[in-house]
Amino acid sequence: xxxxxxxxxxxxxxxxxxxxxxxxxxxxxxxxxxxxxxxxxxxxxxxxxxxxxxxxxxxxxxxxxxxxxxxxxxxxxxxxxxxxxxxxxxxxxxxxxxxxxxxxxxxxxxxxxxxxxxxxxxxxxxxxxxxxxxxxxxxxxxxxxxxxxxxxxxxxxxxxxxxxxxxxxxxxxxxxxxxxxxxxxxxxxxxxxxxxxxxxxxxxxxxxxxxxxxxxxxxxxxxxxxxxxxxxxxxxxxxxxxxxxxxxxxxxxxxxxxxxxxxxxxxxxxxxxxxxxxxxxxxxxxxxxxxxxxxxxxxxxxxxxxxxxxxxxxxxxxxxxxxxxxxxxxxxxxxxxxxxxxxxxxxxxxxxxxxxxxxxxxxxxxxxxxxxxxxxxxxxxxxxxxxxxxxxxxxxxxxxxxxxxxxxxxxxxxxxxxxxxxxxxxxxxxxxxxxxxxxxxxxxxxxxxxxxxxxxxxxxxxxxxxxxxxxxxxxxxxxxx
Numbered sequence: 001x002x003x004x005x006x007x008x009x010x011x012x013x014x015x016x017x018x019x020x021x022x023x024x025x026x027x028x029x030x031x032x033x034x035x036x037x038x039x040x041x042x043x044x045x046x047x048x049x050x051x052x053x054x055x056x057x058x059x060x061x062x063x064x065x066x067x068x069x070x071x072x073x074x075x076x077x078x079x080x081x082x083x084x085x086x087x088x089x090x091x092x093x094x095x096x097x098x099x100x101x102x103x104x105x106x107x108x109x110x111x112x113x114x115x116x117x118x119x120x121x122x123x124x125x126x127x128x129x130x131x132x133x134x135x136x137x138x139x140x141x142x143x144x145x146x147x148x149x150x151x152x153x154x155x156x157x158x159x160x161x162x163x164x165x166x167x168x169x170x171x172x173x174x175x176x177x178x179x180x181x182x183x184x185x186x187x188x189x190x191x192x193x194x195x196x197x198x199x200x201x202x203x204x205x206x207x208x209x210x211x212x213x214x215x216x217x218x219x220x221x222x223x224x225x226x227x228x229x230x231x232x233x234x235x236x237x238x239x240x241x242x243x244x245x246x247x248x249x250x251x252x253x254x255x256x257x258x259x260x261x262x263x264x265x266x267x268x269x270x271x272x273x274x275x276x277x278x279x280x281x282x283x284x285x286x287x288x289x290x291x292x293x294x295x296x297x298x299x300x301x302x303x304x305x306x307x308x309x310x311x312x313x314x315x316x317x318x319x320x321x322x323x324x325x326x327x328x329x330x331x332x333x334x335x336x337x338x339x340x341x342x343x344x345x346x347x348x349x350x351x352x353x354x355x356x357x358x359x360x361x362x363x364x365x366x367x368x369x370x371x372x373x374x375x376x377x378x379x380x381x382x383x384x385x386x387x388x389x390x391x392x393x394x395x396x397x398x399x400x401x402x403x404x405x406x407x408x409x410x411x412x413x414x415x416x417x418x419x420x421x422x423x424x425x426x427x428x429x430x431x432x433x434x435x436x437x438x439x440x441x442x443x444x445x446x447x448x449x450x451x452x453x454x455x456x457x458x459x460x461x462x463x464x465x466x467x468x469x470x471x472x473x474x475x476x477x478x479x480x481x
Contacts, residue, residue, distance in 0.1 A: 052171060059167040062208040068166075070159040072405070074212030075099045076118065078162060080309075081125035081132055082153040090312050092116045098154050106323055115313040119324030122309050123253030127217045128165045135161035159212075166211025173220030174198055177420045180227040184362075184380075185424040193424035200351035202408025203416050213406075214254055215413040221251035222261055222414035229264045230380060236268075238294055245295040249302025251414075258414050260390050265295055267383040325399040332396035337409070343402040345392075345409030355419035358426025359385055365429075381425075384418045391415055455480040 062068075070078055079095040087094070093116045096107055107117050132153075139157040142149040149155045174194055181190035198204060206215035225247040232240045244265055251258040272288035275281075310319040339347050346353055363381030395401060395411045403410045434441040456476070459465040464479040 048175075052175070055171055056167065059171065059208055060164070063163055063167065063211065066209045068163045068209055068211055070099075070162055070212045072210060072213060073120065074162065074210070075101060076120040077124040077214060078128075078159070078212070079118070080120075080122050081128055082158075084125065085132065086153050090115065090118070090309050092118060098152070111314050113313060113315050117321060117323045118309075118313055119321035121214070121253055121255065122305050123250065123255075124214050124217060126253065126305065127169065128162050131161040131165040131168075132158055163211045166213070166216040167207055169220040170203075170207030170211065170216035173216060173223045173416070176220060176223035176227045177417045180223060180230055180417050181420045181424050183227075183230055184421065185428060189424050189427060190420070193427065194420045196351060197355055197416060197420045197423050201349035201416070201419075202410055203413065205407045206410060206413070210407070213410070215410055218251065218255045218258060219413040219416050221247065221254060222258055223417040225251055225261060226264065226384075226417045229268075233268065233379065236291070238291065241265075241291045241294045242298045245298025246302045248295070249299040252299070252303055253306055255414070257391060257394055257411065260394060261387050261414055262295075262299065263387045263390060264383050266292075267386075268379075269295070271379075327394075327397050328399060329397050332393055333401045334392065334396045337392065337396040337401045340402065343406065343408055343410075345412055348408040351423070352419055354426050355422040356388075357422070358424065358429070359388065359418060359422030361429050362421055362425035381421075384421065388415050388418055452480070 075096075079092045079099065080090065082098070083090055083092055083095045091114070093108060096102065096104065096116060101107060109117060111117065135157040136151075139149050139151055139155055142157065143151055149157065177198070178187075178190050178194045181193055185193070198207075203215070203219060206213050225244065228240070228244055228247065232244075236244075248259070248262045248265075251261070269288055269292040272291070273285060276285035276288055307317040311317050313319070314321070336342070336344065338345050341347055346356070359381065363378070363385040391412060391414065395409075398411070456465065459476055459479045460467060462479075465471060465476055
């Protein structure tokens with residue numbers, strides 16, 4: 001029975017329907033279409049809905065081709081949704097078994113309140129709820145026709161709805177990344193940077209292959225938060241401070257680490273308070289302090305659902321689950337988390353090298369902006385750079401810094417919006433340099449290729465490249481390096 005329930009919980013909608021997956025050419029067509037359409041994103045805002053619909057259809061096709069389904073950590077987040085809707089509680093013992101997790105014995109060690117263990121957040125289930133609700137009538141209709149579709153929240157319409165939710169939130173996150181980048185750069189450049197960072201990094205995997213993970217909604221919330229923070233800089237009303245705080249609380253409900261992005265408005269508040277104290281402006285000082293308190297209160301209010309869950313499961317409004325990974329602040333694996341072949345951020349997503357360099361350029365030399373903002377780099381780029389650095393340090397301190405069996409540096413999902421700005425900044429700077437020094441730019445590019453050829457000749461000279469024989473590109477590349 002246990003094995004059967006696990007198989008039912010993990011089977012794809014395509015297999016259940018008896019259909020055939022679309023051809024591999026869909027992947028190539030999707031990649032070309034995404035790049036082509038997204039590069040024209042900035043042409044006119046009126047094309048936005050059509051663009052979103054087109055990308056949504058392409059995304060669904062990719063999910064079907066790649067057999068996207070509820071899996072991995074998605075089961076644990078999904079347990080909240082199924083249990084709250086059908087059982088009206090957060091006791092997950094029966095949910096874990098229904099989802100095929102009965103062999104995870106550590107999850108069934110009762111807490112002092114008699115609940116099963118959970119180290120996962122409630123936020124994703126809140127964001128998935130509308131899609132889950134829309135799946136219920138579909139499941140009911142299929143059940144009424146005699147199809148083998150249960151109405152207990154674990155059959156394929158419910159589970160596949162979560163995958164669709166991941167796609168929608170992923171596209172929404174891309175839109176906010178674009179909007180954020182377009183605050184400082186040409187819209188076409190912003191669209192190109194967003195396309196390249198999302199499609200060239202781990203993020204695409206969690207939109208079309210494993211959309212039941214939290215990374216797509218997490219990226220969307222952080223991107224929306226960052227866009228609102230940047231768009232309201234210098235003229236933020238109290239209501240906007242409240243909304244910004246609510247977004248901060250919500251994005252923390254999805255992933256704990258996202259709380260670190262509150263560094264952005266904290267930087268604003270600190271600058272405002274210090275400036276007011278230096279100029280002895282009592283009204284400005286009071287306004288800055290009230291804004292900070294309003295932000296904190298709104299963030300705390302939005303985080304209440306998680307506190308209530310902790311209270312029910314662990315008997316305390318603030319709790320740390322014993323089944324979660326340890327955080328070793330004194331032993332960060334900085335080098336590994338960036339460059340290891342075991343899901344290193346930069347080694348697995350080389351395009352982020354360019355984005356990281358560009359973010360430094362943006363922080364200390366913010367040129368090419370379409371928005372008049374004094375000291376733009378230090379007011380915008382510097383806190384962004386600090387947030388990325390803080391996230392890097394925190395992720396490097398997590399016990400399984402490589403993200404277990406995930407693809408790429410998945411825990412950096414919240415940094416994607418800042419890398420979009422970084423890539424646009426590098427492109428703008430590189431374009432300026434090439435325009436001013438075309439011969440030098442050609443010379444540098446040529447020099448790189450010449451060095452590559454010389455190192456290849458060296459491998460042949462030393463016998464690593466065996467002339468006339470098939471060889472491993474990995475072995476040759478290592479020898480060249």
